[in-house]
Amino acid sequence: MINIEKVRADFKILNQEVNDKPLIYLDNAATSQTPRQVIQALSHYYENDNANVHRGVHTLSTRATDAYEAARAKVARFIGARVTSEVIFTRGTTTALNLVCNSYGEANIQPGDEIVISYLEHHSNLIPWQQLAKRKGAVLKYIDLEKDGTISEEKANIAITEKTKIVAIAHVSNVIGSITPIKEIAALAHKHGAVIVVDGAQAVPHLKVDVQALDVDFYAFSGHKMLGPTGSGALYGRRELLENMDPSEFGGEMIDFVELYDSTWKELPWKFEAGTPIIGGQIALGAAIDYIENIGIETIHQHEIALNEYALAEMQKIDGVTIYGPLEADKRCGLVTFNLEGVHPHDVATVLDEERIAIRAGHHCAQPLMKWLETSSTARASFYLYNTKEEITAFIDGLKLTREYFGL
Structure with a gap:
């Protein structure tokens, strides 16, 4: 209690x-409030360790990098990722879902392929797939809902076919609060050779989420719905998928070598984190996880x-x-x-x-x-x-x- x-x-x-x-x-479904412990973690970074991560060898940069990567490890443990490199820091669920769409989706969707979503989806998990389908000549399909607005395994089984390449679904509806049977839908997707992308914005703050037990391929969530700061969040991706994906955003820190006419990328997870990240926000997200786990x-x-x-x-x-x-x-x-x-x-x-x-x-x-x-x-x-x-x-x-x- x-x-x-x-x-x-x-x-x-x-x-x-x-x-x-x-x-x-x-x-709270829009934005949760933030406890003093999380605010203190954010303040501590700016008052004591404010420096860029991964780039400097001086003391402040080293402390900032250690705290930033410690937060990544907390996220990985909290959602059950196998390794920390499967956790990509993002600005939140919207950014994470767009990353999957613009990287994995862009490379793997062909004309006539099917992308399956549901009527429950937040626009963040609808519009990217809608636009991808339009660009690629793919088919966007919707899982029919039960009378109470919930998603059943039976209705999902009808929508997902051998033509399905991506299933993108909310774990918990931000409108009716219903809980989707993600594990069962993931099994259906994999049975047909599709990947499953989960919008977990409304689930991670409220339910025990284990991405390995659910057997999902991608899972996105935001910090500001789970006691953390706005602008913080993460994407979980199965390592073997992430390794074969190209970045969708380019710039500093995500590169390995840059030549005049070509470049190579850093290893996971940093190849997907171009530019200066929201360092203090992700450190504070780690503090929010501490707070939730303490209760x-x-x-x-x-x-x-x-x-x-x-x-x-x-x-x-x-x-x-x-x-x-x-x-x-x-x-x-x-x-x-x-x-x-x-x-x-x-x-x-x-x-x-x-x-x-x-x-x-x-x-x-x-x-x-x-x-x-x-x-x-x-x-x-x-x-x-x-x-x-x-x-x-x-x-x-x-x-x-x-x-x-x-x-x-």
Whole structure:
């Protein structure tokens, strides 16, 4: 069980007031808050070790390099990579997915090949493949969803064929919070000779992820959704695939030798990290992993399930509330996406903000899913390790107040 008081003491931002009331932050699926330990790690780098990595032999550069590579080792251990060279530091999930698309995809997709994704995908795991298919004359296919919006192995088996070369899928939906059976879909992809690329942005902060156990080929995630700084993140890639891929970005530090008319690249992982990286941010990502591991990822997940169970039960008692996705709390991560009949989601979010409650409203960078759900936008409340049952109660009361405000 999480010691909520102790945890919340690490997040100074949660102590503020919004509209003269204590802040309730329920927009964690967009960006989580950052504990003082992570902020201190970031500050320590800039105050003590601020120098470029891998390039200098002086003391500051050596310390910065050691801390940066130590963070890579933490990421590798946290997600179950075989070796640290399978971890490429990126600016986040979007950059990581584009790297795979523009390197592996560009080299391996031919006219008539199939790229399989789902209606659940965030635009970051849709548009790159959409554009690649257009450039290459490939076929972009969508896995049909079940009635509750989830992805089943059965529907995936229909979509994935001998023509499939890439399957790109979200581990957890950023809209409905559903958990995709990644291991089973990976097996289907490999059965047909395809690779599987996973958007893990909403999974890594909330679930135990082991890329070897899942048997995935690529796995991307962001630091800012898991207590880390914005601009931090990583891509896991199977070593044998990464070694045969060309860089998609060129410049300093990723080279081995440069001649007038040709160049060669450094070994993994550095051939994919051109230019000066976000050094302090990745070091702080390592500190975020330390923080999560100190509490325990399974403890965090169980805490979210309890909040989900309570929120789902109470929301279903309110007239006019439509909840999207599975209604079983253990089939989703810590978020609830909904609409209030007769009230636009932005109006719901505005009224709740007046009550100091931060939620998200809009299409959540998932417009094809909105169309599948037969709506243009939704409201979303998302929870994390520092949220409390009392905050969920205030959120429920806020929804009731919203109905009254609009005369429902």
